Amino acid sequence: MKNFRIACLPGDGIGLEVMSAAQDVLQTAAEIHGGVVFDFTNFPWGSDYYVENGLMMPEDGIRQLKEFDTVFLGAVGNPKLVPDHISLWGMLIKIRRELELSLNVRPARVLRGIDSPLHSPNDFNFIVVRENSEGEYSEAGGVIHNGPDEIAVQNGIFTRKATERAIRYAFKLAKKRGSKVTSATKSNGIVHSMPFWDRIFNEVAAEYPDVETRSVHIDALSAFLVTKPETFDVIVASNLFGDILTDLGGAIMGSIGIAPSANLNPEGKYPSMFEPVHGSAPDIAGQGKANPLGQVWTASMMLDHLGLPELGAAILEACEEVTGEGIKTPDIGGTSSTEEVTAAICSALRKKADV
Numbered sequence: 102m103k104n105f106r107i108a109c110l111p112g113d114g115i116g117l118e119v120m121s122a123a124q125d126v127l128q129t130a131a132e133i134h135g136g137v138v139f140d141f142t143n144f145p146w147g148s149d150y151y152v153e154n155g156l157m158m159p160e161d162g163i164r165q166l167k168e169f170d171t172v173f174l175g176a177v178g179n180p181k182l183v184p185d186h187i188s189l190w191g192m193l194i195k196i197r198r199e200l201e202l203s204l205n206v207r208p209a210r211v212l213r214g215i216d217s218p219l220h221s222p223n224d225f226n227f228i229v230v231r232e233n234s235e236g237e238y239s240e241a242g243g244v245i246h247n248g249p250d251e252i253a254v255q256n257g258i259f260t261r262k263a264t265e266r267a268i269r270y271a272f273k274l275a276k277k278r279g280s281k282v283t284s285a286t287k288s289n290g291i292v293h294s295m296p297f298w299d300r301i302f303n304e305v306a307a308e309y310p311d312v313e314t315r316s317v318h319i320d321a322l323s324a325f326l327v328t329k330p331e332t333f334d335v336i337v338a339s340n341l342f343g344d345i346l347t348d349l350g351g352a353i354m355g356s357i358g359i360a361p362s363a364n365l366n367p368e369g370k371y372p373s374m375f376e377p378v379h380g381s382a383p384d385i386a387g388q389g390k391a392n393p394l395g396q397v398w399t400a401s402m403m404l405d406h407l408g409l410p411e412l413g414a415a416i417l418e419a420c421e422e423v424t425g426e427g428i429k430t431p432d433i434g435g436t437s438s439t440e441e442v443t444a445a446i447c448s449a450l451r452k453k454a455d456v
């Protein structure tokens with residue numbers, strides 16, 4: 102029996118609902134496999150924890166997470182209780198930084214039975230590699246003076262090391278997937294960091310002459326993801342651009358509630374963290390309407406990472422069987438609840454074990 106220790110951080114809002122769903126699916130996957138155990142430890146960190154303790158997670162929280170094989174997170178944020186920049190930087194971004202999760206990998210593709218809002222989605226299948234440690238997400242800056250003289254300064258940080266790491270990972274991924282890399286730039290408007298980004302992209306591209314490359318300004322790239330998403334394979338983007346492109350990726354799949362992500366520590370020095378792209382969705386929290394597919398697909402990516410790719414693939418196939426049968430939450434045009442979709446995925450998985 103192989104035992105995997107998984108630190109689970111449901112977080113806030115629908116994070117709790119989709120986490121419980123994904124844990125049920127993972128337990129079912131372990132049952133049908135027969136040779137693995139997923140040992141979940143749930144941590145109650147998040148906005149409610151903040152109200153009680155003045156922190157999103159305990160002082161030694163990062164040290165606790167380092168003891169696990171992976172971290173599995175739902176969503177963080179409850180703007181009624183805690184300002185969003187405090188909740189995000191106090192937990193999600195803190196974990197990304199302190200566990201050195203410098204890459205955020207976010208696929209988007211057409212899933213069976215889910216209608217894209219696009220007229221001709223043409224079976225797109227792309228993956229965004231988001232630089233996850235710096236860029237536009239930076240603490241460098243501040244606010245000075247008051248009243249009409251008040252000034253806010255926010256500096257973007259682009260290091261050669263992190264830029265090159267993200268771009269190189271994108272090329273390695275493209276070699277595996279067999280096709281091309283698109284770089285998200287904005288070197289016409291952002292005059293220092295983006296020409297620097299382009300220069301490093303071109304340097305790395307020169308080492309991969311057999312991979313087709315192009316640089317596209319982020320504004321045009323956003324439009325192309327709507328008009329011809331099937332022309333993209335791997336897209337590499339800075340932290341903010343990658344953030345925006347991946348909600349767009351979710352939207353063209355049918356809902357941002359479907360999109361998964363892996364926050365990777367590329368050297369394996371610390372555990373990697375897996376979380377869906379979406380947030381805590383306060384508008385639907387507690388109503389049983391949350392789409393569990395983003396968290397469940399994220400679980401499938403986590404199994405790939407843990408060396409169980411067949412089990413990961415079985416989970417994703419089970420999801421597509423269920424959506425193919427029309428068992429879906431309201432965000433993708435269905436009438437089923439989170440629990441009904443989850444139960445259907447678990448029973449589709451059990452059926453696989455019977456054959």
Ligand SMILES: NC(=O)c1ccc[n+]([C@@H]2O[C@H](COP(=O)([O-])OP(=O)(O)OC[C@H]3O[C@@H](n4cnc5c(N)ncnc54)[C@H](O)[C@@H]3O)[C@@H](O)[C@H]2O)c1
Pocket residue numbers: 115119175176177178179180185189193356357358359376377378379380381382383384385390391392393395432
């Ligand atoms: N990684 C994260 O934990 C993360 C990501 C984004 C936003 N947030 C936080 O979440 C809170 C809400 O942010 P937001 O409203 O901008 O983004 P959001 O992703 O929470 O919600 C945007 C819209 O998508 C819908 N949606 C999202 N996930 C869904 C799902 N699984 N099923 C069905 N519908 C779903 C919501 O109902 C809402 O209408 C804020 O506090 C924000 O900071 C956290």
Ligand SMILES: O=C(O)C[C@@H](O)C(=O)O
Pocket residue numbers: 189193344378
């Ligand atoms: O990185 C962020 O800004 C938080 C959230 O929007 C995300 O995409 O993970």
Ligand SMILES: [K+]
Pocket residue numbers: 174175176177376377378379380
């Ligand atoms: K999330």
Ligand SMILES: [Mn+2]
Pocket residue numbers: 344345348378
């Ligand atoms: Mn986002």
